[in-house]
Amino acid sequence: MKDSQAFDHRPDPELGAALRAALDPKDDQQAFAARVMAQYERALDRATVPTVDVLASWFRPGIAAAAAALIAGFLFGRTVLAPAPASIDAAMALVDGPGLAALVTASDPPDASIVFSSLVDQR
Amino acid sequence: MPTEAPPPPQPPTGAARMGSSEEDKSLVAKTLAGERDAFGVLVERYAAQARRVARAVLGDPDDADDAAQDGFLSALVKLAQYDTHRPFGPWLMRIVANAATDRRRRRNVRQAEPLDPALVGGGPRPDAAVIRSELGARLRTALSELPERRRMAVVLFDVEGYSHAEIAGILKIPEGTVRSEVFHARRRLRTLLADWKEQAR
Numbered sequence: 113m114k115d116s117q118a119f120d121h122r123p124d125p126e127l128g129a130a131l132r133a134a135l136d137p138k139d140d141q142q143a144f145a146a147r148v149m150a151q152y153e154r155a156l157d158r159a160t161v162p163t164v165d166v167l168a169s170w171f172r173p174g175i176a177a178a179a180a181a182l183i184a185g186f187l188f189g190r191t192v193l194a195p196a197p198a199s200i201d202a203a204m205a206l207v208d209g210p211g212l213a214a215l216v217t218a219s220d221p222p223d224a225s226i227v228f229s230s231l232v233d234q235r
Numbered sequence: 236m237p238t239e240a241p242p243p244p245q246p247p248t249g250a251a252r253m254g255s256s257e258e259d260k261s262l263v264a265k266t267l268a269g270e271r272d273a274f275g276v277l278v279e280r281y282a283a284q285a286r287r288v289a290r291a292v293l294g295d296p297d298d299a300d301d302a303a304q305d306g307f308l309s310a311l312v313k314l315a316q317y318d319t320h321r322p323f324g325p326w327l328m329r330i331v332a333n334a335a336t337d338r339r340r341r342r343n344v345r346q347a348e349p350l351d352p353a354l355v356g357g358g359p360r361p362d363a364a365v366i367r368s369e370l371g372a373r374l375r376t377a378l379s380e381l382p383e384r385r386r387m388a389v390v391l392f393d394v395e396g397y398s399h400a401e402i403a404g405i406l407k408i409p410e411g412t413v414r415s416e417v418f419h420a421r422r423r424l425r426t427l428l429a430d431w432k433e434q435a436r
Contacts, residue, residue: 120421121399121414123392123393123396124393124421124425126428127389127393127421127424127425127428128393128394128396130370130371130374130428131374131378131389131390131393131394131424132287132394133370133371134370134371134372134374134375134378135286135287135290135291135375135390135394136283136287137283137286137287137290137296137299137300138296141279141282141283141286142279144282144286144300144303144304145275145278145279145282147300147304148278148282148303148304148307148308149271149274149275149278151304151308152271152274152307152308152311153271155308155311156271
């Protein structure tokens with residue numbers, strides 16, 4: 113055995129052998145290895161899922177995604193395809209009564225009563 | 236009074252002696268490809284080492300085996316992350332050491348079991364096997380009294396034959412700290428071993 117104060121960079125065979133004997137399991141390694149492999153097999157079995165189960169797990173998210181895409185497409189299409197008024201006259205023609213025409217064509221600032229009556233007429 | 240020398244020195248069985256690095260890499264590749272037998276070979280190759288390292292941390296052999304098993308299975312899960320440019324042994328031992336440390340943290344902190352009075356007080360020494368187991372018990376007790384990192388360092392260095400640099404990687408501490416830990420652990424254990432030899436005379 114080496115001097116206990118020495119700072120040795122090499123393994124100490126005597127101490128190593130004594131520690132090895134102290135720590136070595138009493139049984140053989142085969143039983144331990146078999147135990148680990150049995151656990152490994154069980155883990156593999158748990159990890160193996162039938163294909164149909166995988167497909168089933170995709171089913172509901174797939175349906176939800178398709179429905180969301182359908183709704184989004186519908187909303188987008190309605191926005192894009194809605195007919196816009198062709199001109200300001202056509203837009204004016206949609207509103208009955210003189211209130212709105214008078215408001216737009218007047219050179220003076222509109223009277224509040226005209227504005228309100230125009231709004232009321234639209235309702 | 237029969238005297239029994241400690242077990243004869245054996246060459247360390249560190250990473251370099253555990254099997255060639257190329258063999259380990261090949262086994263890892265085969266395991267990743269789904270060859271179960273290849274993983275079995277790796278387990279058999281490193282079982283003893285993993286169990287000793289785990290026992291150095293946990294003390295109890297059953298707990299140590301559980302931790303070593305956890306380590307192997309954890310290594311299997313992480314196998315795709317293993318860098319094949321590095322030796323396999325230190326990588327595996329780091330996982331085993333972590334598994335053992337985790338297990339020790341989970342269980343209640345167990346005080347070092349007191350030595351059997353018959354072992355402490357110079358009682359009868361019937362045969363060599365008993366004498367050897369007496370030394371083993373003393374060493375295990377001495378190990379259990381060392382800080383965890385220190386006992387792992389000395390076991391990895393003197394028993395398993397890993398280099399200071401490899402142990403630094405396993406324990407995630409600076410190499411200089413590994414040297415210091417090994418030094419302090421040896422000082423304690425060598426004193427115990429010397430006392431035991433003196434008494435055995």
